[in-house]
Amino acid sequence: MVVDQKPRDLTDEEIDRIFGALADSTRRDILRQSMLREQSVSELAKNYAMSFAAVQKHVAVLERALLVTKERRGREQIVHSNPAALRRAARLLDAYEELWRDRIRRIEAILDETPPRTGHDQGT
Amino acid sequence: MVVDQKPRDLTDEEIDRIFGALADSTRRDILRQSMLREQSVSELAKNYAMSFAAVQKHVAVLERALLVTKERRGREQIVHSNPAALRRAARLLDAYEELWRDRIRRIEAILDETPPRTGHDQGT
DNA sequence: CTAACATGCAACCAAATGGTTGTAGATCAG
């Protein structure tokens, strides 16, 4: 099978592009639309009150972030969503949360240390 | 208890701010640092090859995104991470993935329909 | 009190972003 491959770690630039792409509601909607149904760029463009060129640019941003891919079909360009990239972003956020849980665990560990004595050594 | 409250849905602007804040590696690192240990802005600033004011701005961006909060302690400002906001972002991404799974389910449902006949009508 | 420190904030600048219009090339319908 081709699925279940472990992907290499994302670079900082790749992560920048992913979150940057997600930081715009039009692009999030385009992503949502192409998750629901694969559509051409012009079909997608009909949903938004902006020029075709603007939508084209938004799709390009999503593409550079690897959140979607395009496939030419005749004169149309079909936008495919890439759920794997999205999942990796979600897992990335989970990892940050995990750091926080680590800290809590460390704090609890310190609190659990029954302090045996209050360090009263002799100096020299 | 105060935990386990169901938060209201995030607005588009809030989501913009969250992903926008995450789309910069310095800010992601600041977030990581403050997850590991609560630090003042100037302590955080020492880690980066940029001015204090620049770091201050990055922290402000994280704050506007509700990813961190600041608490004044004497002359210092302590940066607290907010894991809940991060978790909500992660769950948001999961929701997009789920849309895709819905589509797959719909496709499978169609394929499972045993096609009873191969539409061979008479034309005129 | 005074000096050092931590912060807040304004002004400024270059580059990136998000939109526009216009032009041109490919492809499909008739």
Add this chain to the structure above:
DNA sequence: CTGATCTACAACCATTTGGTTGCATGTTAG
């Protein structure tokens, strides 16, 4: 072939972003 459609891309513009420096203010240490 001709016209309509879909896409690509360039040029342009306003706004935002990510950085800087400089200055003012509050706080702590001596």
